[in-house]
Structures are given as C-alpha cells and as structure tokens.
Amino acid sequence: MSRGTLLVLADGRFPAGGHAHSGGAEAAVRAGRVTGAASLEAFCRGRLHTAGLVAAALAAAAALGHDPGELDAAADARTPSPALRLAARKLGRQLARAARATWPSPELDALARAFPKGAHQPVVLGLTARVAGLGPDDAAYCAAYESVSGPATATVRLLSLDPFEATAVLARLAPELDRVADRAVLAARQALDDGADALPAASAPVLEIGAEAHAARPVRLFAS
Incomplete structure (x- = not known):
C-alpha cells in the first residue's frame, strides 16, 4: 500500500465533485438542527454511524473485488431517497472521470460503460482504491472520512463557522x-461469502427526508 496514493485519493482537492455537496448539512442548517460546532458534531456522528458505515462497507467490498453491479444494486436498496440516489450517481460519475485519468484501468473503463450515468460513489471509490493499489481498509477509511468531512467543510460556509472549530470536530470523531x-471491512469480508445482504443497512430517515426537501428548493448553495 502506498501512503502517498492514499493521500491523493483522500485529498479534498481531488477533482471528484465533493465540494458541491454538503452531505445533508445545508438541509440540517436550514431546519435549525445544526447551529454551531456542538450540533455539527452530533450531526456528523449520526451520519458517520449510518450513511458513513454503509458507504465504507460498500467501498471496502468493491476494493476486495466484489461484483460492482451487485454492490450498486445494494447501494440503491440502502438509499430510499431518489435525490440521494441521484447525487450518489453524479458523484460516482465524476469520481470515475477523475480516477480514469489518474489511474487508467480496464476495470474502471468497464464500470463507466456499465453505468454511463454513474455508479454509486462508494462503489466507484472502492474500485478506484483497488486499481490504485490500495486495500479495503484504505477504501473504508476514505468513505468514512468523506461522510463527515464534507458536512464539516460545508458548515464552515453555511454558518461562517470558525474552520478551527470544524476541524476540531473531525479530530474528536477520529476514534469513532x-x-x-473496522466494522465496515469486517462486513465487507463477510459479504464475499454471504453476498451483499451481509453489508450494513443502517438507516438515517432524517437525512433522507431532508434530501428530498433540499432537492425541491429553487435556491441552494449545495447540490445535496
């Protein structure tokens, strides 16, 4: 495993389109559920243990070589909100473009042909990690970190939150x-034997409802 490669993939400046998405933070700010550092931490913790866990397990499974088509169907089943499914596929398409330019691979080319509108982002992330020479642990960490770093960064813009406070939130969440x-990788390894149904299916209904309300708004700072 190349730590340098991991840093490239996990870098927020990697052109994968994440900067245009808030991970539900904009809807939470608008609804008054996120008002400062303390509520941001609670929001990110909830997102990490639900959407973050699911994404991390999907990414780890893809990195282990699980069939991307089966994983994409599993991601669809775990994403009730049409708005979130659309956002995940847009992010997957953008990540695939960046990944194919950075780490050219027949596997990534095949995925792009199979999903011209984009596969779910965690599936693309895991396959990207695989072709870049990274392992399932790396893919899981990238997905889990993205699940909290995106909302934290977005909240800095949405609330003019002190970026030092937002970074401190991420640091406090590091042990979790x-x-x-770790849990995601264990589930991904189990899925190799038991199928995608063994992957976590943690739900976050408020995120799903917020995503639909956000998508219906005519004026938004972030796409999702």
Whole structure:
C-alpha cells in the first residue's frame, strides 16, 4: 500500500465533485438542527454511524473485488431517497472521470460503460482504491472520512463557522471513524461469502427526508 496514493485519493482537492455537496448539512442548517460546532458534531456522528458505515462497507467490498453491479444494486436498496440516489450517481460519475485519468484501468473503463450515468460513489471509490493499489481498509477509511468531512467543510460556509472549530470536530470523531472503518471491512469480508445482504443497512430517515426537501428548493448553495 502506498501512503502517498492514499493521500491523493483522500485529498479534498481531488477533482471528484465533493465540494458541491454538503452531505445533508445545508438541509440540517436550514431546519435549525445544526447551529454551531456542538450540533455539527452530533450531526456528523449520526451520519458517520449510518450513511458513513454503509458507504465504507460498500467501498471496502468493491476494493476486495466484489461484483460492482451487485454492490450498486445494494447501494440503491440502502438509499430510499431518489435525490440521494441521484447525487450518489453524479458523484460516482465524476469520481470515475477523475480516477480514469489518474489511474487508467480496464476495470474502471468497464464500470463507466456499465453505468454511463454513474455508479454509486462508494462503489466507484472502492474500485478506484483497488486499481490504485490500495486495500479495503484504505477504501473504508476514505468513505468514512468523506461522510463527515464534507458536512464539516460545508458548515464552515453555511454558518461562517470558525474552520478551527470544524476541524476540531473531525479530530474528536477520529476514534469513532476508526471503529466504523473496522466494522465496515469486517462486513465487507463477510459479504464475499454471504453476498451483499451481509453489508450494513443502517438507516438515517432524517437525512433522507431532508434530501428530498433540499432537492425541491429553487435556491441552494449545495447540490445535496
């Protein structure tokens, strides 16, 4: 495993389109559920243990070589909100473009042909990690970290939150991020034997409802 490669893939400046999405933070700010650092931490913790866990397990399974088509169907089944499914596929398409330019691979080319409108982002992330020479742990960490770093960064813009406070939130969540990534990898390994149904299916109904309300708004700072 190349730590340099991992840093490239996990870097928020990697052109994968994440900067245009808030991970539900904009809807939470508008609804008054996120008002500062403390409520941001609670929001990110909830997202990490639900959407983050699911994404991390999907990414780890893809990195292990699980069939991307089966994983994409599993991601669809775990994403009730049409708005979130659309956002995940847009992010997957953008990540695939960046990944194919950075780490050219027949596997990534085949995925792009199979899903011209984009596969779910965690599936693309895991396959990207695989072709870049990274392992399931790396893929899980990337997905879990993205699940909290995106909302934290977005909240800095949405609330003019002190970026030092937002970074401190991420630092405090680091031990839980470790546990989520470990759990995701264990589930992904089990799925190799038992199928995609063995992957976590943690739900976050408020995120789903917020995503639909956000998508219906005519004026938004973030796409999702």
